[in-house]
Amino acid sequence: MSTRILSDFNLLIPETVDEALDILDRLQDKVTVISGGTDVLVAMKFKFETENAMSVAKLPGMDGLSFDPDKGLRVGARTTIAQLLNFPEVKKYYPAIWEAAVTFATPQIRNTATLVGNLLRGSPAGDGSCAVYALGGSMVFASKSGEREVDIDDLWVGYATTARKPNELAVELRIPAPSAGNINAFKRLTRVNEDLAKLNVAVSMTMNGDVCEDARVVMGCVAATLVRLKQAEALLKGAEINDESLAKMMSAVEAEITPIDDQRSTAEYRKMVSGVIVKRTIEQARQRA
Amino acid sequence: MNKLAVNLNVNGRNYDLSVASNKTLLEVLRDQLDLPDTKYGCGTGECGACTVLIDGQVVNSCLTLAATADGKAITTAIGLEKDGQLHPVQEAFVEETAVQCGYCIPGMVIKTVGLLEQSPEPNEAEIRHWLEGNICRCTGYEKIVAAVKSASKKMTNAGVKAVG
Numbered sequence: 001m002s003t004r005i006l007s008d009f010n011l012l013i014p015e016t017v018d019e020a021l022d023i024l025d026r027l028q029d030k031v032t033v034i035s036g037g038t039d040v041l042v043a044m045k046f047k048f049e050t051e052n053a054m055s056v057a058k059l060p061g062m063d064g065l066s067f068d069p070d071k072g073l074r075v076g077a078r079t080t081i082a083q084l085l086n087f088p089e090v091k092k093y094y095p096a097i098w099e100a101a102v103t104f105a106t107p108q109i110r111n112t113a114t115l116v117g118n119l120l121r122g123s124p125a126g127d128g129s130c131a132v133y134a135l136g137g138s139m140v141f142a143s144k145s146g147e148r149e150v151d152i153d154d155l156w157v158g159y160a161t162t163a164r165k166p167n168e169l170a171v172e173l174r175i176p177a178p179s180a181g182n183i184n185a186f187k188r189l190t191r192v193n194e195d196l197a198k199l200n201v202a203v204s205m206t207m208n209g210d211v212c213e214d215a216r217v218v219m220g221c222v223a224a225t226l227v228r229l230k231q232a233e234a235l236l237k238g239a240e241i242n243d244e245s246l247a248k249m250m251s252a253v254e255a256e257i258t259p260i261d262d263q264r265s266t267a268e269y270r271k272m273v274s275g276v277i278v279k280r281t282i283e284q285a286r287q288r289a
Numbered sequence: 290m291n292k293l294a295v296n297l298n299v300n301g302r303n304y305d306l307s308v309a310s311n312k313t314l315l316e317v318l319r320d321q322l323d324l325p326d327t328k329y330g331c332g333t334g335e336c337g338a339c340t341v342l343i344d345g346q347v348v349n350s351c352l353t354l355a356a357t358a359d360g361k362a363i364t365t366a367i368g369l370e371k372d373g374q375l376h377p378v379q380e381a382f383v384e385e386t387a388v389q390c391g392y393c394i395p396g397m398v399i400k401t402v403g404l405l406e407q408s409p410e411p412n413e414a415e416i417r418h419w420l421e422g423n424i425c426r427c428t429g430y431e432k433i434v435a436a437v438k439s440a441s442k443k444m445t446n447a448g449v450k451a452v453g
Contacts, residue, residue: 004332008290011310011356034354041313041352042333053310057357082346106422107403109334111346112353193421194335 004045012054017061017142020169023054025144028166035078036113038105039121056169064172067093072137072177077170081110081118081128093178095288096131096202099186103193104128116170119152122160125196125221129156131186133226134202134218137175141168149174156225179214181207185285187277189265197221198265199273201281205236207289212236217278222257222270231256232278241282250275295359299324300368308355315339315350318365326367326395330424337423340396340403341365345452347403364452366395369402377449378402381440382433389427396423401437406451410441 012031014020023031032050034040044050056062056078064076067089075084081104084090084097091098097115104110104127118128119139138149141164150163157163164170178184184204188197199221206214215236217229231252239245252275259270292307299322308317318324318341330338332351339351342364369376375383378401388394397420404411404419411419416437417430425433444451 006311006313008311010291011293011354013293013356013359034357037354037357038334038349038352041354045332055354055357058359106334106337107400107419108337108340108347108349108422112348193418 006041006044007049009044009050010052012052013058014054015058015060017059017169017171020054020056020059021142021144021167024167024169027052027054033120033169035117036080036109038109038113039117039123062171069177071174073173073175075115075173075175077116077172078114079116081105081113081115082107084115085110094131094135094175094184095285096134096184096186096204097128097175099284100127100131100188100200100202103188103190106194116173119155119173120162120164120170122156122158122162122225124159124223124225125200126226127186127188127197127200127220130188130200130218130220130226131184131202132173132175133228134186134204134216135175135184136204136216137173139164139170140172140174141165142171143168147171153228159224179206181213183207183285183289185281185288187281187284189273189277191264196264199259199270199277201277203278203281203285205282205285207241207286210240210242212239212241217253219253219257219274219278221265222259222274227257229253229256229278236282241286246279246282250279253278293356293359295356297355297358298362300364306355310354310356312355313351314341314343314353314355314358314363317355318350318363324365324367327365328392328395330392330396335422335424336393337396337400338393340399340423342399342403342452345403345406347400364399364402366398369398376402377443377447378405378436378440378451381436381443385432385436385439387428387432387436389425393423393425397425397433401440402451404437404451405441405444409445409451411437413438 031052034055062078085101115128186202188200202218204216215233235249259267328338330336334349334352341350
């Protein structure tokens, strides 16, 4: 049983990005980066031990949140879930992110947790991560050797493992401007809102009337990482969206996922509901169009 | 472990402190500043007993490293009282008898202040959505929701802001 008391560690709070990059370069994987800290501090109260922690609390230039019709959405590393909820362009152009944010944990956590932190945590249940994965985009990492942009499709390499190198600091998330005809939505299954999801889904589709020209479909809590449902996407692409095409897509979803039993749900239940949740998420997106 | 120098403004008073790297804001409030009104519940950001305002925003103090709150203004339940007058939210909780054992109440009161600051006239659905993350094991929440409504009415009628 944990005491839920933080064990000893060395805390570094750099005040410039250069200083932060020096620390990462020197300590490599011996330092844990803390932004909102709502996840990593809980882990540290239980079993995760770290010799050093570096907080980004005082780094300049990490609070950015902007939208440009050409460049899309830019989300700074310290931008909180609550700030995204209150940013009108998020609700307007990226409702999937807004829907993930509105049921994201609790108001206290929304005021502290960051979207970039959610992605870097690499949880297969991350709500913000699920929405962003469907929309596509990239994470910008800084290191002493310059900046590197990693496509969201290459960000998660395994359970709780990302493509971030030990000397890199995530500085910004970039999400492209929505294409003409884009619709997107997010949906999650839980017992109560505060719980982690049993299953979460996000879709982003380019529609031409009733015909789907392009689709990204993401599901969480059904594998070691969030997964894109490539077969479902292939079935949607080029199809007219109707009961028949949706039924085909639904059976593909069930075959494509590999969920497990855990404290929040069972593999059997997750399989059983997976298809219909994708269908409802698509309907949710289409109702807005 | 290292120690860090921090300046905290807590309930309007300035403190220059040296805090251990692994101390949460909750621990510093309770043990170093002798302000036990903010409670320890779960320690993992689920129950809301430790809720405080940091620069006017509701935050779990059990998940905030004290050293990272350097330079911030913190309000705890006891700091809501002004010149011997309870805050209208505190008054409403008393009048509606929204308190049974009382353990969750400082967190509930601070949470309500945070809500009314950004949404002075919330409807019931908004109130219940906002109170997620604050657990009360006694009341069944009915009287707490009634107290939030009553506080909202009081403050709107009197033209008072939540964070004064």
